[in-house]
Structures are given as C-alpha cells and as structure tokens.
Amino acid sequence: MTQSISLKVPEELDHPLFFSKKETILEKERFAGWSGTIPFEAFPYELLYYNNVEAYAPWNMGALHIKELLEKWKGIDSECSLLFSERKVGQTLVLMKQGVGLFLTAVFWMHGKPVVLSDFRAEMESFTNVPVNLAERLSFILARPAFFHSYRQLSELFREFEKQYVKFMIKNKNSQKNV
Known part of the structure; x- marks a missing residue:
C-alpha cells in the first residue's frame, strides 16, 4: 500500500x-x-x-531521461494540434500545462538541476544548451498558455531544444571516449 x-x-x-x-x-x-x-x-x-524528502533525483542523470520527455511531448503535441485545428481551444490548457512542465523539466534536468519556477529567468542565464531567447519565449507561453501562438512557440522551443540535446549528447559521448 x-x-x-x-x-x-x-x-x-x-x-x-x-x-x-x-x-x-x-x-x-x-x-x-x-x-x-x-x-x-x-x-x-x-x-x-x-521539502527535504528523500527520493530519486533525476536531474543528476537528466540527459538519460530527456529522450523520454521528448517522446512524451510528441504525443501532447499531436493532441494539441488536433484540438487547435478543431477550434477546441478550451480543451488545450491541461495539455499545454503538461507540455510546458515537460519542457521546463527537460531544460533544467539537462543542466543537472531541479526545476525552479519562481525565478526561472535568472536560473536559466547560466544554461548553455538552450534555444535563443528562451526566457522571453517561456514568459510569453506562461502568461497565455491556452493560446494558439503559445502552442506554436512551445512546439518550436521543443524542436530547437531537441537539436541542442542531440548536440549535447554527441559532444558528451566524444568527451567520454577521450577520458
């Protein structure tokens, strides 16, 4: 139990x-x-x-989990796309919330940190493998999560982030071989 x-x-x-x-x-x-x-x-x-409760800390091996996060987004992405095309905007908020949560999780975990929402802009300043103008774009999405333009922006952020992730994995794979 x-x-x-x-x-x-x-x-x-x-x-x-x-x-x-x-x-x-x-x-x-x-x-x-x-x-x-x-x-x-x-x-x-x-x-x-x-809350200082002992549990698994996935950000310590975040790069291992990102591929799975990106796969989850693909399902959410297609559901959102369908809802927006059918003009069912009222039903997109839950999915967009999941998508934004996944994106934030992926970005923070790839940089070895737990997610911080309260001051994400300051936290992300030190991140190297992120899409251009990430903080501004995220602020836009967070302010209007159920809007079509926010969905398009999130979709684009995921696409750009996935490229950064692939580069990161290739670079790290090569640096581990040289050890």
Whole structure:
C-alpha cells in the first residue's frame, strides 16, 4: 500500500499555472526511483527534493531521461494540434500545462538541476544548451498558455531544444571516449 504525504509547495515551484494551492499530495514511494509515467506538470521529484524528502533525483542523470520527455511531448503535441485545428481551444490548457512542465523539466534536468519556477529567468542565464531567447519565449507561453501562438512557440522551443540535446549528447559521448 502506498502512502500519500502532504507537501508544501516550495517557493521554488510557486507558480499559479502549476499550483493553485499552497499544498499538494504525493505518493512518496512512487518516486523512490525513476517512473516514466509521472505527471511532469506537477514536478513531483522537485516537490520532494525541496521539502527535504528523500527520493530519486533525476536531474543528476537528466540527459538519460530527456529522450523520454521528448517522446512524451510528441504525443501532447499531436493532441494539441488536433484540438487547435478543431477550434477546441478550451480543451488545450491541461495539455499545454503538461507540455510546458515537460519542457521546463527537460531544460533544467539537462543542466543537472531541479526545476525552479519562481525565478526561472535568472536560473536559466547560466544554461548553455538552450534555444535563443528562451526566457522571453517561456514568459510569453506562461502568461497565455491556452493560446494558439503559445502552442506554436512551445512546439518550436521543443524542436530547437531537441537539436541542442542531440548536440549535447554527441559532444558528451566524444568527451567520454577521450577520458
């Protein structure tokens, strides 16, 4: 039987798009290891980390998990595309929230850090493998997550990020061979 625990939403993750309340409930055991079925928009590993609860820290090996995150986005992307083409804009918010959560997770984890929402712009200044004007583009998306233009921007960010990820993996594979 899994035990649910109540956690405070830490300052680092305090953002109205993702957390409308100041507390959330998680099944701690579910995050003791890697789970490809986690709800990324809820940042469960980060919630546990910032609340000093021992759990798996995927950002320590983030590059290993990014391919999976990119695959998840492809499913969300096609669902969003369909909803926007059918003019069902009201149904896109949940998917966009998942997509933005995945994107933030991928960017932070590739740089070996847990996600920080509260001051993501400052955090991302030191990141090297990111799309151009990332902070501004993310701010636009976060301000209007259910808009078609936000979806197009997020889709483009994922495309650019995937290229950065491939370069990062090639570079790191070559540097490991030289060791």
